[in-house]
Amino acid sequence: MDETKKLQILSDLVSIQSVNGHERPVAEYLKTLFDKAGIKNQILSFPDDPDRANFVAELGSGKPILAISGHMDVVSVSADNWKTDPFKLTKKGDKLYGRGSTDMKSGLAAMVIAMLELKASGKQINGTIRLLATAGEEIGQPGAELLQKQGYIDDIDGLLIGEPSANRAVFANDxxxxxxxxxxxxxxxxxxxxxxxxxxxxxxxxxxxxxxxxxxxxxxxxxxxxxxxxxxxxxxxxxxxxxxxxxxxxxxxxxxxxxxxxxxxxxxxxxxxxxxxxxxxxxxxxxxxxxxxVPILGDENSKLIRLVKQIGTPFVKSGKIPPQASDQHDNPIMPFSLTGIDTLGASGGTDASKFLVNDSLGANFVVFGPGNDNSHQDNEFVSQQMYLSFIDIYEQLLTAYSAS
Structure with a gap:
């Protein structure tokens, strides 16, 4: 897939105004991509709300099963405070502006594209890659809770959440x-x-x-x-x-x-x-x-963390994951290494807290995705270079996980 198409998919996702409670259009868009690629998928409707749905897609079969997850909802906007249309991906230099560009449609798009490219390449997947695209992460995490209750986590061997982390591998959260x-x-x-x-x-x-x-x-x-x-x-x-x-x-x-x-x-x-x-x-x-x-405390030396460090470090050293702060800050709020992938715990929660509710200690789990510290802010943006780099990282990570 060429760079133009990769940017178009992110642009399409940002244009869908999936403010918490209206996630189904994102699920329907993802279904068109996976149907065209010939990848098994399904939209899972919320029982009592037609505007809400989760989306699940699987590539490969058998063990190990790696679940990769991103949420489809975004927080609301105060359009008057934006310098661009918040629901139109707008490029300024290396910055791609738009609501959800960092949190977390770039991470979701990167995961989706990695699966599409693996399918198109014909590479053998020795196991299963299971995409879990969720509704409602920003408020209450009902989508992740529903998927967990429906059994989509019961047989997994690892969980990768594509929330914004840049060059940081988060293995624990409050x-x-x-x-x-x-x-x-x-x-x-x-x-x-x-x-x-x-x-x-x-x-x-x-x-x-x-x-x-x-x-x-x-x-x-x-x-x-x-x-x-x-x-x-x-x-x-x-x-x-x-x-x-x-x-x-x-x-x-x-x-x-x-x-x-x-x-x-x-x-x-x-x-x-x-x-x-x-x-x-x-x-x-x-x-x-x-x-x-519930709080999540994963294993800092898990298989996923080791692979993230191994695959991600060359991207950091080459500058393909550039350090960027929000427009409101001169420097990144969280530590940012220029030589490798840092591991740490974070105060912000993710869908992992619902997915791993019965396995919250020592799990093979990592939060690792494109974006920095401007989630939920006016004029939210993601680095184009970082977004494109994470597509390559995810593709390598998914292949390496199933092979190891």
Whole structure:
């Protein structure tokens, strides 16, 4: 496949406005490519939402089975803040601008093209390459969760996620909890507060207790790769006007979790505090889990990591994976080697947390894909050289994995 066609596929993907919840058109586009190439594939619809679907394609047969995965959704845009049309891939020098160009339609396109080229070459695949293109990674990861429940992970030997990492091989990531703490009270005039029940005050009181307990739990627990648990209260709403006792209040909490302080332990501790508070006061507090993603700690010396280093290092040394920051930063935020592939853990989650929910420790797993540190930003872009290089890297990686 020539360079023009490779860029056209990425351009086509960027032009599909697959903001979270509208992924089916991407799956339908991928199906046309794989049907034309003669590669077995299927669109897997969400049971209750016609706009959403996953996509699965397989090349080869038998063992080993390497799953490669990318998500089809993108985050929303504020078009007024963009210098180009966010849904039209726009080239400026080596930069390809467009929503999802880094996160992560370039990674998805590179994986797809690698499979198409392997099929066209007639090379023997000693095993199976299974593409899992998912819906909804940006919010809740329902696509990956559905594929895991349907058994598409049960027989795999390794998992490659094509999220943006440049020359970094990520083998671990934090888990994540998004929690809503809801306080229900009774409205009244502020001059007669005893006639009501102040939901905001109850919420502030219980949040203080939760923060105190989380500080205790976090103080002596850490992971040598992922570091410490991160706890933030990010949303706080309640009340309607100065002279009315508020009847409702809500706090939104985001927690980045590590294996040493598991998600369920945190939830149990919070629920215990809330139950005691409700028993001892006239408060009515409840907890709602909006996202629950477990931490992943893979094997830094796994087969996939070794192959990524072996194949990727020459591309780094030759400058074919160039260091680039976002337009808002002069330098890359994360470490960037000019001599090889670094291995590290990252705070951001991926679909791996749903795929590997039953195998979260020591898995043969890596996040490795084109793109840098401008995910979700206005004027998102990917390096054209990096994108094209990853197509070659993936093709070599898929061949080497099945042969070894």
């Amino acid at each position: 888990g994540e909890l998004d929690i809503s703490i809801l306080s229900h009270g009774k409205t009244a005039h502020s001059s007669t507060p005893a006639a009501g029940n102040n939901a905001v005050e109850h919420l502030l009181d219980v949040l203080e207790q939760i923060r105190h307990r989380m500080t205790e739990l976090m103080e002596n627990t850490s992971n040598k790769v992922l570091g410490k648990t991160i706890f933030n209260v990010d949303v706080l709403t309640g009340g309607t006007q100065y002279n009315a006792i508020p009847a409702e209040a809500v706090a939104g909490i985001n927690i980045r979790t590590i294996p040493e302080l598991p998600n369920q332990k945190i939830l149990d501790e919070m629920q215990k505090i809330i139950d005691q508070y409700n028993q001892q006061t006239n408060g009515d507090i409840s907890l709602k889990v909006d996202m629950n993603i």
